[in-house]
Amino acid sequence: MAESTRVSPEELERREKYLRAGLREVNLMDPFTWSYPLKGAGVMVAIVPRLIGVAVMGAVGYGMGSLREHHYKTRDAVIQHYIELHPKDFDHFNDRCGRPFSQILLPWYPRRTQYTKYD
Template sequence: MADSTRVSEKELERREGFIRAGRRERHLIDPFTWSYPWKGAGAMLGISVAALYLQNRWNKKPYYYAIVPRLILVGAATAVGYAAGALREKHYQTRDAVIEHYMQLHPEDFDHFNDRSGRSFSQVLLPWYPRRTQYTRYD
């Protein structure tokens, strides 16, 4: 490959660290940096509050109508969202651990990932042999 397409090892490490979940710096304003449990809790909180507002508007009730039971329901929905996010995070951690373990057991299957500069298309693409109907013999 051309030298212009090669990237330094330091830059590759920076990109990998930026892409991986849980490795970015947390910001309260940016929900994309939150962990999965907090994303789930925030989403359920937002959906619950929006649903309460729309129901009150539809039924022409004031915002404080049945506020205590509704706040309890919002809290329960937020807890369910947090639990769903925690379950999702556990699933992804288990999946990554299984993949890493498989890669440790079979390193010969993953040698092509060590060349970070990439392979040429001649090494990637399989040869193509056309089979046309006008040919009667297949050799």
């Protein structure tokens, strides 16, 4: 090797110590200088609030679903009670035959482009 590329043993030792884990001075802005427990602490700290958040959101969703179900049950009970109190107003629902669809639906005249007449 040329003399210009030769590195002193002190420089080699300094470089090796710099690259080995745990031997560099701790810098808060450089996560590669943190110890291994501190590197995983962020994940462990972040997982607990997320689990609590998921549990809270699940409980809120379950509660809202229960409230919605209660609301619809109450509404149906009120409507059923009203129908029982005023049966004459709802006799047309009991008629199984009812009106034919020809009286309900409007006439439909298909206008298709393939049947257009050209003059």
